[in-house]
Amino acid sequence: MRYSLLDRSHTRERRPEAAALRDSVERAVAAEPLGYHRFWVAEHHGVPGIASGSPPVLLAAIGQRTERIRLGSGGVMLPNHRPLVVAEQFLMLEALAPGRVDLGIGRSxxxxxxxxxxxxxxxxxADEFAxxxxxxxxxxxxEAPVxxxxxxxxxxxxxxxxxxxGLRTAARLGLAVVIGGPVLLGEDLGERIAAYRREFRPHAGSVPHVMLSMDLLVAGTDAEARELALPEVWAxxxxxxxxxxxxxxxxxxxxERALGSRERDRLEAGLDASWAGSASTLRPRLESLVETTGADEILASGATFDRAALADSDARVAALLG
Structure with missing residues (x-):
């Protein structure tokens, strides 16, 4: 089971937004010796809580500070870009970090x-996106005219x-797939992944590959992990x-906030649904999910306010999945 990290370059209260990008670079540097297979970054525009709007720029900086870990996007949102420009950016990254670059593409x-x-x-x-x-x-x-x-x-x-x-599109084009968010919680997830593998049309020797993405946070106890999950769930x-x-x-x-009943209910529901806990609590949940889906890889995307606590969680996630 390979394990990887997705970092969204979260901003934090009372810190400059630009610091979030430097935090992402340092997190990647720390992830490499922990055995993480990939380090991916995200694309968001005009979001106060996210500093990264250009994955290629951030990946170029990370590539200069790392040697082995794969670098990729989770993902480049293709509707915002022309295909030629996306290809040029990632061919440039591949030239700078040979054999280490992934292109994750989204539709949002x-x-x-x-x-x-x-x-x-x-x-x-969906057809235009494909x-x-x-x-x-x-x-x-x-193979393109240009x-x-x-x-x-x-x-x-x-x-x-x-x-x-997306699963049908990936199968038709012979692409690896990343599954997260609401799709990950669907009762028919195992059936949909089985259909992806069954309908997969290889391209240039490609094979089906399923990566599951979740906001995974690990601490010494369930209560400590729940506290780690609180900042992002509250956001x-x-x-x-x-x-x-x-x-x-x-x-x-x-x-310290005086929460309304609706906010409090949503907060508790979000914490209950989170992938935050001790290693002993999360291990059977993850084993069951992997058994159901036949996943090839886990992409951990957890975040929290305390950067030292996040670094500790990253080490615990690596120990759990490795």
Missing amino acids: LGFTAPVREALGRARIT DEVARVRAHLEG TARPAGGSPPPIHLLATGS MVRSRETGAFPPLESPASIR
Whole structure:
């Protein structure tokens, strides 16, 4: 079982937003000796709680500080970009860090209507998305009418972030797939993954590959892990109220708030649903999930306010999955 990290470059209260990017680089450097297979970063635009809007730029910085760990995007949101530009960016990364680059592609648009308007894309159908993914791959492989540069290197493998029809698209195009969020909680998850493997059409020797993504946090006790999960769960609760995902707050600051009944209920529900706990609590849950899905890899995407506690959790996750 391979294990990897997804870092979203969360901002934190009372720290400059730019510090979140430096935190991501340092987290990648620490992840490499822990045996993590990949370190991926995200793309978000106009979100107060997220500093990373350009995965290629951040990955280039991480590549300069690491030697072995694979670098990738979780993901580049293709509706925001032209296929040629995406291919050029990741071919450049591959040239700078040979054999270490992944291209994770997603379909999500901007978080709010003003952001979507600023990005210039209001909607994209599943068929349009599949066509654009195929164009990216053609550019990466040197098969498009316009040659993406630098040419002649190995094309980075594409991983499709599966939401909605994403599993079917990945199977049809012969791509690896990343499953997280609501899709991960579906009762028919095992059946959908089995269909992905059954319907998979190999491309240039590709084989089915299933990565499960979850906000995984591990501490010495379940109570400690639940406290680690509190800042991000609270940020999600706040985003439902305000429409904006805010910077992470400390658990103490959150506990001091006078919460309304709806906020309190949503907070407790989010904590109950989180993948946060001790190793002994999480191990059987993870084993059951892997058995149900036949997953090839776990992509841990947990975050918390305390950076030292997050580093400790990363080490515990590596010990649990390794």
